[in-house]
Structure formats: structure tokens, C-alpha cells
Amino acid sequence: MRQAPAAPAVSLIVPVRNEGDNVRHLRDRVGVVLAGIPWELVAVDDSDDETPRCLSRLAAEDSRVRPLLRTRRGSLASAVVAGARLATAPVAVVMDADLQHPPEAVPRLLAAMASGAGVAVATRFGRGATARSGLSRTRRLHAVLARAMARAILHEARGTADPLSGFFACPRSLLAGLGDRPLGWKVLLDVLVAAGPCAVADVPYAFAPRGAGHSKLAPVAQWDFLRQLCALAARSPASRRLWLYGAVGFVGLGVNLGVYRLGLGAGWPPVLAGLCATHAAMAGNFVLHARATWRDRGRSRLGEALRFLCVSEMGTALTLGAIVLAGRAWPGHAMLADMGGVGVALPATFVANDRWTWWRPAP
Ligand SMILES: Nc1nc2c(ncn2[C@@H]2O[C@H](COP(=O)(O)OP(=O)(O)O)[C@@H](O)[C@H]2O)c(=O)[nH]1
């Protein structure tokens, strides 16, 4: 009696658009590097050339290749999610069909997952990696800028050297669960936000030149990318916090200036007006931070208020200290000194409020 094939331990999810026989070469190389591990290759196809026929032929020869030929073309990210829903293994590896992602790196991704990573990212940047042969100079510049932007806006993008990689491993259920939201071009960003706080492992590799065919990256993808970053930052508590902190600080500045002017107008001495303005802004900031910035962490209001007061006074002391020091080093540049002081105090107070005022240990 013929034995049933073992259930796959890993599902390779491969989005395909007009890749001709690239998937066949991919299957051949995967067969070699994953010898001994039961795997399946789910190819989600949105092609408008002869690629679906190539895929059907390949699937007829090798039952581990499972094509999903979509009649209505969707986005690249929706292809990945559709593939994850069709796949069956507990771990998914997402990779391109064009051979830019060498299958030889897959065992290292799987090893990282087996040793406890929540997401394992194959990285084109960082120690031991290279993107030189696979990216033109313009594409490399784009990639570096986009990576810097992603890291600036999105907290979760800072956990890996290559948050825009299209080559990564994660639990299949995580990918399959992404489908109910609008997705951007860079599905790894969605995965990192959905995974929440978890260990992210980097696996460096050499990004290869394309096999046959050409890139489908359209200029409109850049705009989609920016929209995706903003939408994810709004959804991610950690990223949202930093932006809200800045926004509340801005409102506080307005309150400070308004009360100061009112005080001076009422004939108060400037020191008294300044003192009232600072504390009115502090009180306003506390209410806004408690209701917005750290809303998810709120517990005892009095304790939070006292700690917030301490941190704010520390911020004021830091600002004044920086003003005095900068005043001595560069006399005559008072505005610059003040800006330097605020530049030091803002990140310091954010960290202190996050780690102390509204600190809550992980459950
Ligand atoms: N299913 C599907 N796959 C796509 C689509 N656009 C691109 N792909 C595939 O996604 C992978 C990455 O696309 P590619 O054009 O190589 O982008 P690049 O590597 O950024 O230049 C390749 O395997 C493409 O065949 C699409 O609209 N639908």
C-alpha cells in the first residue's frame, strides 16, 4: 500500500505574477535544501501570461506544489494572505518567485523559529548580508530611505535590520489572520505589528539578481507604502504613543504661552506668570497623556499624577541645565540653547514616563 505523504512542517508562500518557469527552478532548489523536511509550496498566481500553465504542469508533476490561480487579480499582500489560508503547515515562509530570495536561507529561518523567534526575517542589510548584486543603485537608495522612514514612524520596524524584507518566516496562523484589514505592499510590516512584542530574529543573506522576467514594483507602491506606514502607526500602541506624546507636548506649549500671556496681561510678575503657565500646561498634559498617550496603562490616578509631576520637574531641570551649559559654551545663542535643552528633555521625559509613571509589567 502506498504511504500517505507526511503532513508539511513548513509552507512556502510564494506570490507569483508573470514569472514563467522561475517557480520550477525555485522548487528544484527548495527540494535540495529542505531534503528530509516535509514541505509544501503554495504559489498564489495573478499572472496574465503563460505562467498559470507552467504552474499547473509543475503541480501535476509534484504534489507538494499547490497553485492558487486567482481569477481576479489582487494585491501582492492579499496573495500572501490567501496563500497562508490555503496552506496547512504550522510555520510559513514567505518568499518571492523570482529567485532573488535564495532557498538556501530557508533552513536558517526555520532554525530561528525553532529556537523561539516569533518572526524570523531574512535581511539584505546588516552584518553578513548584502543587497549589492540584487538591487540597482536607485533601488538601493529607495530601500535605504524607505527603511529609515519605516523605522522612524513605526516602533515595530526597529526590531529588525530589514523591516521591508519580502522574505521571512512566522506562524502561519498570524499571516492567515491578517486578511480582514487593508494591507500594504510590505506585508512584513503588518506581520510585525500583528505579532506584537515578540523576539524577532535576523537571518542575513545575499539578495540575488532576478531570475527571468522583470520587477512589478510600480511608482504607486511608494504612495501605498506611506499610507501603510501611517495606518500601522495608528494601530500600533507603541508607535502611536510616541506620536501622541509629541502632539500633547505641542498642545502643552500652546497652553503655556496662553496662560503666560494672560498672567502678564493681568499684571502678574513674569516669574509668577511663568510658574502658573508651566503648571497649567503640566496639568493639561497629564490629563491628555492619561486619556490618550498611556490610556492602555492607566491605574492609580494619584500615583501617576505624582510621578508625572516628578518627571516633568526633572524635564524642567534638564532643560535649564542644558541652557546654562550651552549658554557657557556658545554665549549669545540663547534660542539655540533652549532648543537644545528641549531636545534633551523631551526624549528623557518620554522614557521616564513610559518606564516609570505609567509603567505596567508585562502580563
Ligand atoms: N500574486 C501576485 N504576485 C505578485 C504581484 N506583484 C508582484 N508579485 C510577485 O511578488 C514577488 C515580488 O515582486 P517583484 O516584482 O520581484 O518586486 P521587487 O522584488 O520589489 O522588484 C515576485 O514573486 C512577483 O512575481 C501581484 O500583483 N500578485
Ligand SMILES: [Mg+2]
Ligand atoms: Mg523581485
